[in-house]
Amino acid sequence: MNIRQLEAFHAVMETGSVTLAGERLGISQPAVSKLLKSFSESCGFRLFTRSGGRMLPTSDAQLLASEVSRLFSGTDRIQKLARAVRDREWGEVTIAAPPALSARFLAHALGPLMANQSKMHISIASHSSPRVAELVEGQQIDIGLSVQPFEHPNVTSELAMRFAMVCALPAGHPLAEKRLIRVEDLKDEPFIGLARDDCSIMTIDRAFQLRGVQKRSIVEVPMSETACDFVAGGAGVSILPPFVGLGYEEDKLVRRPVVPLTTMNVWILLPASRPPSQATERVVEVLREHLKRYDVDQAE
Structure with missing residues (x-):
């Protein structure tokens, strides 16, 4: 018993014809008949009888067909899964x-x-x-x-x-009129800072130190997104990555480039x-x- 015999048997049971089964499998009618004969011998019982020129499955063949159908259903699922994996779906x-x-x-x-x-x-x-x-x-x-x-x-x-850090400002803030923000512009501005263990804090502090500006930090938050919430609420300004606060439009939060360039x-x-x-x-x-x-x- 082999897979080709099972394929031939399954095709005949589904199409009801040796000729149609051969067309589905891409092989000749005699080849299908040969596979059915060898499959019947492997099973040890007759699979089909002839009546009026038609092949009719025996009750034993019908019982076997349900199990073979489940086998090929599983194979179809595996083929679909393989295609989905290949197509990265x-x-x-x-x-x-x-x-x-x-x-x-x-x-x-x-x-x-x-x-x-x-x-x-x-x-x-x-x-x-x-x-x-x-x-x-x-x-x-x-x-x-x-x-x-x-x-x-x-x-x-x-x-x-x-990426370059940006200055986040509340909409309507006087500094929002500027095309870019210098760190010196942030002197005395209430600043929303990030926690000391945030990887960006050293980069931000270095920008202030280079210009000799002292931050007036009023809030320290654990996440950049939280800083955006404070800024959008008008609590102060901040320096943040450009990809945070994506849910805020310009009517709530304004982003401007920072000088010196902080990357x-x-x-x-x-x-x-x-x-x-x-x-x-x-x-x-x-x-x-x-x-x-x-x-x-x-x-x-």
Whole structure:
């Protein structure tokens, strides 16, 4: 008993004809008859009888046909699944990123993809960049986004973009009339700062130190998105990544370039010890595309 015999039997049972079964399988009628004969011998009982020039399945054949049908239904599902994997329409992808990227950026970047990929499942976790790197190194996630470089033999690291921090201002703030904001302009302005363990805090502090300006920090928050909420509410100003607060229009929150230019990087981290799945590759492509929109080097 082999798969070709099963295919011939299944085709005859579905089409009701040796000729049609041969057309479906792309083989001759005698070839189908030969396969049926050998299959019947393997089973040890008759599968068909002839009546009025037609082949009629025996009751034993009908009983066997239901099991064979289930077999081929499973094969069809496997073929469809294989096509979906090949076409990157199916798969599970786990992503970890710092809060500034995981809160809204990933939803904006991956939302359109997921709207058309009903068989793909994505899981997103929010962690600090050092923790993201640890998860990638331990093969606990498929994709990591980090604002800190990470070199390890078990991790593939790709510099995805260099972005410029922006000054976030409440709509209607006098400084919103300016095309760009100098750090000196923020002297004495109530400042919404980030927690001391945030990776961007050193970059922001350095910009103030270079210009000899003291920040007047009135609120310290754990996430950039929370800082946007305070700014939009009129509590103060802040310096933030350009991809946060994406839910706010200009009537609530205004973004302006900052002088001196204050930049940070984003790396895409992947486990080096195993090749990425087709679904992971597709997600990485989408992330690259969206990250480039904020890349200052691309803009230049």
